[in-house]
Amino acid sequence: MKSLIQKLVEIPGPSGFESQVREVIRKEVEHLAGNAQVDNLGNLIVSWGEVKAGGLKILLAAHMDEIGLMVTHIDERGFVRFTTIGGVRPVNLLGGRVRFMSGIQGVIGSERLSDASKAPAFEHMFIDVGAAGLADCAVNVGDVAAFERPFLDLGSRMVAKSLDDRIGVAVLIETLRELDRRKIESPHQLLFVFSVQEEVGVRGATTAAYGIDPDVGLAVDVTQTGDTPNSARMDVSLGKGPAIKLRDQGMLADPRVVRWMLAAAEANRIPYQREVLERGNTDAEAIQLTRSGVPSGCLSIPCRYIHSPSEMVDLNDAQNAVQLLVALLQQAIDLA
Amino acid sequence: MLDTTIGHNPGLTEDQLLLLERLCNACAVSGNESEVREIVLEQVRPHASQLKVDALGNVLAVREGTGSQPENSAALSPSSPVSAASTGRRLRVMVAAHMDEVGFMLTYDDEGGLFRFEMVGGVDVEHLPGKPVQVGRDHIPALIGMKPVHHTKAEERQQKVDPDNLRIDVSPGNGRKVKVGDWAAFTSPFMRLGPSFCAKALDNRLGVASLVELFKSPPPNIDLLAAFTVQEEVGLRGATVAAHALSPDLALVLDCTSARDLPVLDRSGMAENTQYNTRLGLGPAVYVADRSTLSDPRLVRHILEIAKKESLPCQVRQPGGGGTDAGAIHKQLAGVPSVSISVPARYLHTPSSLCRSEDWKNTLALVYAVLAHLTPDILAVER
Numbered sequence: 001m002k003s004l005i006q007k008l009v010e011i012p013g014p015s016g017f018e019s020q021v022r023e024v025i026r027k028e029v030e031h032l033a034g035n036a037q038v039d040n041l042g043n044l045i046v047s048w049g050e051v052k053a054g055g056l057k058i059l060l061a062a063h064m065d066e067i068g069l070m071v072t073h074i075d076e077r078g079f080v081r082f083t084t085i086g087g088v089r090p091v092n093l094l095g096g097r098v099r100f101m102s103g104i105q106g107v108i109g110s111e112r113l114s115d116a117s118k119a120p121a122f123e124h125m126f127i128d129v130g131a132a133g134l135a136d137c138a139v140n141v142g143d144v145a146a147f148e149r150p151f152l153d154l155g156s157r158m159v160a161k162s163l164d165d166r167i168g169v170a171v172l173i174e175t176l177r178e179l180d181r182r183k184i185e186s187p188h189q190l191l192f193v194f195s196v197q198e199e200v201g202v203r204g205a206t207t208a209a210y211g212i213d214p215d216v217g218l219a220v221d222v223t224q225t226g227d228t229p230n231s232a233r234m235d236v237s238l239g240k241g242p243a244i245k246l247r248d249q250g251m252l253a254d255p256r257v258v259r260w261m262l263a264a265a266e267a268n269r270i271p272y273q274r275e276v277l278e279r280g281n282t283d284a285e286a287i288q289l290t291r292s293g294v295p296s297g298c299l300s301i302p303c304r305y306i307h308s309p310s311e312m313v314d315l316n317d318a319q320n321a322v323q324l325l326v327a328l329l330q331q332a333i334d335l336a
Numbered sequence: 337m338l339d340t341t342i343g344h345n346p347g348l349t350e351d352q353l354l355l356l357e358r359l360c361n362a363c364a365v366s367g368n369e370s371e372v373r374e375i376v377l378e379q380v381r382p383h384a385s386q387l388k389v390d391a392l393g394n395v396l397a398v399r400e401g402t403g404s405q406p407e408n409s410a411a412l413s414p415s416s417p418v419s420a421a422s423t424g425r426r427l428r429v430m431v432a433a434h435m436d437e438v439g440f441m442l443t444y445d446d447e448g449g450l451f452r453f454e455m456v457g458g459v460d461v462e463h464l465p466g467k468p469v470q471v472g473r474d475h476i477p478a479l480i481g482m483k484p485v486h487h488t489k490a491e492e493r494q495q496k497v498d499p500d501n502l503r504i505d506v507s508p509g510n511g512r513k514v515k516v517g518d519w520a521a522f523t524s525p526f527m528r529l530g531p532s533f534c535a536k537a538l539d540n541r542l543g544v545a546s547l548v549e550l551f552k553s554p555p556p557n558i559d560l561l562a563a564f565t566v567q568e569e570v571g572l573r574g575a576t577v578a579a580h581a582l583s584p585d586l587a588l589v590l591d592c593t594s595a596r597d598l599p600v601l602d603r604s605g606m607a608e609n610t611q612y613n614t615r616l617g618l619g620p621a622v623y624v625a626d627r628s629t630l631s632d633p634r635l636v637r638h639i640l641e642i643a644k645k646e647s648l649p650c651q652v653r654q655p656g657g658g659g660t661d662a663g664a665i666h667k668q669l670a671g672v673p674s675v676s677i678s679v680p681a682r683y684l685h686t687p688s689s690l691c692r693s694e695d696w697k698n699t700l701a702l703v704y705a706v707l708a709h710l711t712p713d714i715l716a717v718e719r
Contacts, residue, residue, distance in 0.1 A: 015630060016625065016630030016633070017630075017633070019718065019719070022718075038718045038719070039670060039671055040670060040671035040672060040673055040715075040719070041666070041671040041673075041719065042718065042719035043671075070624070070625055070655045071655070072610070072611070072654040072655055072656060073610045073611075073612075073654060075608060075610065081610045081611075083625075083654075083655050083656045085625070085630075123610070123611060140652075141624070141652045141654065141655070142624035142625070142636070142652050142655060197630060200630065203630075203666075203667055204671075206667050207667060207668075207669070207670050207671030208670075208671075210669055210670050210671075211669075211670030211671070
């Protein structure tokens with residue numbers, strides 16, 4: 001699973017520009033499931049199995065996109081001004097490196113700092129792609145770039161950009177592989193949605209859920225932890241198992257879905273944590289509010305330093321998430 | 337054919353200019369778009385095969401193309417551009433322009449012809465003191481006043497204007513002609529300034545006028561689904577339901593976007609204006625991204641290619657804030673490939689905005705060419 005994660009995080013795919021990530025995912029899953037379709041917004045939708053007696057149509061979503069930068073202006077000397085895509089923070093940028101979809105790389109610099117103790121605002125920063133001038137600068141207004149940072153293997157802990165939410169993507173791919181390898185029988189039809197534009201407002205999940213019209217929705221995404229020095233207080237830690245979400249800023253998880261998840265974890269002795277996230281939201285918010293409403297929940301992978309170029313997760317949490325999903329997806333859901 | 341083009345406005349007819357003038361001088365603050373809607377209905381009715389005003393007040397007008405249409409195409413899913421590619425079915429293209437403008441609503445009668453008010457849509461309170469406005473259906477003239485400068489203290493002049501201290505002053509005699517709940521709009525009659533126009537609400541009467549012109553003579557290859565929308569300035573509300581009703585294969589939004597292209601408009605002290613959004617005279621502005629939408633890259637590519645092929649000027653709007661009806665449309669149903677094109681104009685959401693006539697002319701030409709060259713193949717490749 002580690003090599004799959006590394007492969008996924010090393011591809012640039014800011015919101016709206018997920019096609020390179022999608023191609024890698026498609027190669028991993030297309031032989032495992034019936035058909036893989038791409039919808040109008042670019043979501044990759046993979047269907048597995050069919051609804052049998054006692055089964056439902058379940059949408060499983062993990063987003064392919066990551067936060068990034070977009071070019072707004074290139075000056076006479078070839079310095080590139082930018083705006084942000086998704087929740088980028090100034091403090092995470094200075095001295096960082098970026099890679100454009102074309103492969104061009106650059107470093108982030110800033111104008112003279114009047115106060116070196118504070119990160120400058122985005123409009124006082126620029127990307128230097130090594131150009132000698134405007135004519136030599138091979139990027140255009142509207143081009144997008146992602147953080148550039150190598151994958152770091154720290155044993156069970158892994159560090160990389162875009163683990164939010166390539167770790168969720170990896171969990172869904174592994175789940176599909178396990179279902180196939182163990183020839184699992186499930187009463188449910190599973191629709192794996194590798195979604196777009198989550199970081200700019202859960203847009204891909206909005207349209208995918210409308211198109212699919214599922215009975216139940218489940219997102220797989222990262223969540224914050226409260227286990228670092230002087231962190232915000234939160235009862236989730238790295239390495240203590242995937243987190244079953246009860247609520248976040250955008251969703252009160254459906255209690256029936258939560259019960260279904262808790263029961264599967266308990267019955268199969270899979271470690272898990274209960275998650276209450278005070279800030280942030282996931283694709284589950286969009287799915288829950290689709291059409292006449294969809295019972296929805298979220299399985300979270302604990303992650304430190306979210307939206308920095310060095311996000312950290314624990315491999316055991318991801319593997320346990322796969323085990324939980326495989327167990328869960330064989331069980332009927334009581335929606336009474 | 338008689339050449340009716342005029343001196344400073346090459347390529348635009350006097351009829352087009354008069355239509356824009358009528359639209360700008362009409363008042364249509366969000367939620368109260370009937371004056372503009374009446375003009376739109378009068379203009380599109382003779383050309384529409386289907387025409388309706390929906391529950392929110394959007395004008396939805398359909399004009400089918402005259403290009404080839406295979407048999408039994410009606411059975412096809414309307415929201416599948418891929419099926420259009422494989423069958424040669426005409427694309428159903430939604431083109432949207434919002435009719436509403438920013439303004440005010442009277443909230444409390446202080447008597448003596450003075451009314452408290454709320455802003456409707458994005459208005460900067462700093463722009464309001466000393467500005468004439470017009471209230472209600474009868475366009476009752478009024479004024480938003482302010483303490484004169486020689487009666488203010490130095491520290492008062494450093495402070496931001498407090499909207500609670502402002503009143504709409506209709507004067508005592510007219511106080512009975514207006515009432516709480518009435519809308520008010522800026523009063524700035526349309527003017528021609530050499531190669532420019534100046535008016536209130538160029539955002540988005542330029543888009544409305546463009547869509548009317550397109551509807552009168554559309555390219556034959558598409559089914560044109562025109563949506564003149566309401567309540568854009570308060571959150572893209574009209575477009576949300578219009579897109580659901582029309583269920584198009586793709587959408588093009590016509591709007592008006594800021595040109596902040598003065599040498600240095602803010603006081604940041606930056607040596608170079610790097611945040612101009614758009615610049616006057618460089619042609620229509622194509623959106624790659626704003627706060628509401630990441631435009632469909634296939635449509636952006638198509639627009640830029642057509643502009644190049646047809647030698648029409650066009651500029652990429654600086655990605656960043658702001659939003660258009662595309663923000664609501666692209667998320668509707670199972671997703672609608674969407675993009676926006678705006679005429680650039682200075683001083684939007686103030687009493688007077690200003691645009692170049694050549695930018696409008698080039699927008700009309702680009703929009704027509706973009707649609708005329710639209711084929712289902714463009715959307716047959718994955719986004």
